[in-house]
Amino acid sequence: MLRLEPKADQKMGSIRRGAMQAILHAAECVFARHGLAGSTMAEIAQEAGLPKANLHYYFGTKDRLYQTVLEGIVGEWLDHEAEWITPNRHPAEGLAGYVRAKMLHARRRPDASRIWASELLRGAPVIMGYLCQTARQQVLGTARVLQGWSEAGLMDRIAPTHLLFTIWGMTQTYADFDVQIRSTLGTSDISDTEFETAIQTVTTMVLKGCGVRSPTQLPR
Amino acid sequence: MLRLEPKADQKMGSIRRGAMQAILHAAECVFARHGLAGSTMAEIAQEAGLPKANLHYYFGTKDRLYQTVLEGIVGEWLDHEAEWITPNRHPAEGLAGYVRAKMLHARRRPDASRIWASELLRGAPVIMGYLCQTARQQVLGTARVLQGWSEAGLMDRIAPTHLLFTIWGMTQTYADFDVQIRSTLGTSDISDTEFETAIQTVTTMVLKGCGVRSPTQLPR
DNA sequence: GTCTATATAGCGATAGAC
DNA sequence: GTCTATCGCTATATAGAC
Numbered sequence: 109m110l111r112l113e114p115k116a117d118q119k120m121g122s123i124r125r126g127a128m129q130a131i132l133h134a135a136e137c138v139f140a141r142h143g144l145a146g147s148t149m150a151e152i153a154q155e156a157g158l159p160k161a162n163l164h165y166y167f168g169t170k171d172r173l174y175q176t177v178l179e180g181i182v183g184e185w186l187d188h189e190a191e192w193i194t195p196n197r198h199p200a201e202g203l204a205g206y207v208r209a210k211m212l213h214a215r216r217r218p219d220a221s222r223i224w225a226s227e228l229l230r231g232a233p234v235i236m237g238y239l240c241q242t243a244r245q246q247v248l249g250t251a252r253v254l255q256g257w258s259e260a261g262l263m264d265r266i267a268p269t270h271l272l273f274t275i276w277g278m279t280q281t282y283a284d285f286d287v288q289i290r291s292t293l294g295t296s297d298i299s300d301t302e303f304e305t306a307i308q309t310v311t312t313m314v315l316k317g318c319g320v321r322s323p324t325q326l327p328r
Numbered sequence: 329m330l331r332l333e334p335k336a337d338q339k340m341g342s343i344r345r346g347a348m349q350a351i352l353h354a355a356e357c358v359f360a361r362h363g364l365a366g367s368t369m370a371e372i373a374q375e376a377g378l379p380k381a382n383l384h385y386y387f388g389t390k391d392r393l394y395q396t397v398l399e400g401i402v403g404e405w406l407d408h409e410a411e412w413i414t415p416n417r418h419p420a421e422g423l424a425g426y427v428r429a430k431m432l433h434a435r436r437r438p439d440a441s442r443i444w445a446s447e448l449l450r451g452a453p454v455i456m457g458y459l460c461q462t463a464r465q466q467v468l469g470t471a472r473v474l475q476g477w478s479e480a481g482l483m484d485r486i487a488p489t490h491l492l493f494t495i496w497g498m499t500q501t502y503a504d505f506d507v508q509i510r511s512t513l514g515t516s517d518i519s520d521t522e523f524e525t526a527i528q529t530v531t532t533m534v535l536k537g538c539g540v541r542s543p544t545q546l547p548r
Numbered sequence: 549g550t551c552t553a554t555a556t557a558g559c560g561a562t563a564g565a566c
Numbered sequence: 567g568t569c570t571a572t573c574g575c576t577a578t579a580t581a582g583a584c
Contacts, residue, residue: 123549142450146365148577159551164579222449228505229442229449230362239511247512270529273509274498281497285448289493291459292467309490313537343567369560379569384561 128166130156135177140219143226144174175234178227181220182238184213185276189250198323199257204311207275211307214283221283247272264319271318278310348386350376355397360439363446364394395454398447401440402458404433405496409470418543419477424531427495431527434503441503467492484539491538498530 134156138147149170153160167173188209192202214221232239251268258265282289282303290298298306314320354376358367369390373380387393408429412422434441452459471488478485502509502523510518518526534540 121549143363143365143446145363146450149579150577160578161551161580162549165550168579170578225445225505226363226449228508229446230366232507232511236507236511239508240514244512244514264532266532267525267529269512270526271533273501273512273526274530274533276508277497277499277501277505278494279497280501281493285445285497287452287456288448288459288496291452291456292464292489292493294460294464305487306490306493309487310494312484312486313491313494313533316539317533317537319536341567368558370558380560381562381569382567385568388561390560 124166127156127158127162130158131163131166131173132177132180135173136181136219136223139174139177139226140222144170144230149173177223178234181224182235184217184220185210185224186243186246188213189246193250193253195253195256199254199263199318199320200315200322202253202257203314203318203320207279207311207314208307210275210279211282211303211310214279215303218283218286221280225280225284262320266318271314275310275314278313282306344386347376347378347382350378351383351386351393352397352400355393356401356439356443359394359397359446360442364390364450369393398443398454401444402455404437404440405430405444406463406466408433409466413470413473415473415476419474419483419538419540420535420542422473422477423534423538423540427499427531427534428527430495430499431502431523431530434499435523438503438506441500445500445504482540486538491534495530495534498533502526 131152135147135152138152138155141147142151147170149163150160152173153163156163163173167176188206192206192209194202197205227233227235247269250272254266254268254271257263258268282298286298290296293302295302315322351372355367355372358372358375361367362371367390369380369383372393373383376383383393387396408426412426412429414422417425447453447455467489470492474486474488474491477483478488502518506518510516513522515522535542
């Protein structure tokens with residue numbers, strides 16, 4: 109499970125490829141708005157500009173379409189970990205870079221974040237296997253890097269897994285629950301400068317919260 | 329909208345009261361698991377141990393039942409703010425108390441938190457009015473208290489609303505996405521000691537992240 | 549390959565017996 | 567007030583024309 113359609117890997121007609129892309133894009137948008145159960149194949153078809161039957165032709169069932177959309181999203185939230193949280197980086201650089209990457213992801217791919225959140229809220233029935241295997245191993249590896257930074261005296265001793273949980277919670281909230289943020293701020297959408305303030309706030313909370321001392325300059 | 333059933337405020341038969349309570353409790357449980365669209369009146373009825381028709385007799389429609397469940401939840405996430413974040417408290421006490429209260433709420437009422445999260449994910453169609461009116465005013469009031477603490481030199485200058493957003497994100501993640509946390513930790517449920525570690529981690533992140541200096545003792 | 553027209557199932561809601 | 571039996575609608579899925 110959780111593999112791409114074999115057909116998608118091979119050479120295929122550009123019409124087929126274009127139609128599947130349109131469907132997947134429309135499905136991601138609709139699933140993000142209404143969740144799996146709240147979405148209908150008819151609405152996804154309309155969003156994609158195709159007849160409803162074509163969705164079944166390409167993806168079989170609604171569940172398989174949902175699963176395919178999820179497969180494209182699954183990797184996104186772990187990619188930045190391995191990029192930024194590495195033993196050879198200083199935590200000031202690694203944590204700040206990771207937080208910024210997570211925040212920019214929340215800003216640029218809110219639909220992906222919401223589908224992920226919706227799947228977790230349901231108890232992760234589709235991606236449970238992935239969570240307990242691949243994802244867990246990578247997260248534990250990242251936690252060991254954080255542990256190493258602490259033991260090297262580069263930051264305070266803090267429960268590494270819980271540090272990751274809080275970073276995920278802080279960053280993803282800007283995608284998943286942005287309606288709450290916008291209604292509080294009283295804006296119809298969050299400006300770039302406002303979002304930069306958000307990034308700064310989260311970064312500061314993480315760096316100072318972990319007692320990270322900058323390698324190049326002292327905190328003010 | 330968002331008012332309690334008038335009938336619920338008046339004296340009513342104990343049978344009626346008991347049935348409505350059973351339905352509301354079952355509905356909260358089912359809505360938390362499957363969301364509004366994914367839940368069926370039949371499943372809620374079975375969970376409550378009553379015939380399906382009784383749900384319609386007491387609450388009319390599925391939407392009204394959902395709305396009633398939501399009404400019982402709406403106030404919960406703002407209650408602790410007014411209790412802990414007050415001008416006459418020191419931020420070390422106020423923020424730590426608030427974080428602990430939010431964390432204990434996530435632990436004790438995960439279903440309530442998940443329904444709230446699910447409603448926000450959908451774009452908050454039912455509670456939008458409440459969010460932009462009552463909730464917004466109270467949150468802005470809380471933000472002014474945080475601002476006052478900063479200006480009094482009791483903590484760093486940090487964007488007050490974003491501080492609240494991050495606290496909500498960190499604490500609610502332990503209810504909403506606990507499947508992710510449990511799969512990472514490799515446990516079927518989170519122990520009390522593990523959860524205490526979580527509370528300590530979040531509290532430390534907030535207090536040190538905001539540069540709060542304890543009024544009674546220096547940070548180590 | 550593409551799309552219209554339709555079969556089938558499940559759900560919300562209700563009528564009416566008790 | 568309570569519950570059984572059922573109605574009508576909507577959504578998934580497919581058959582079959584083009």
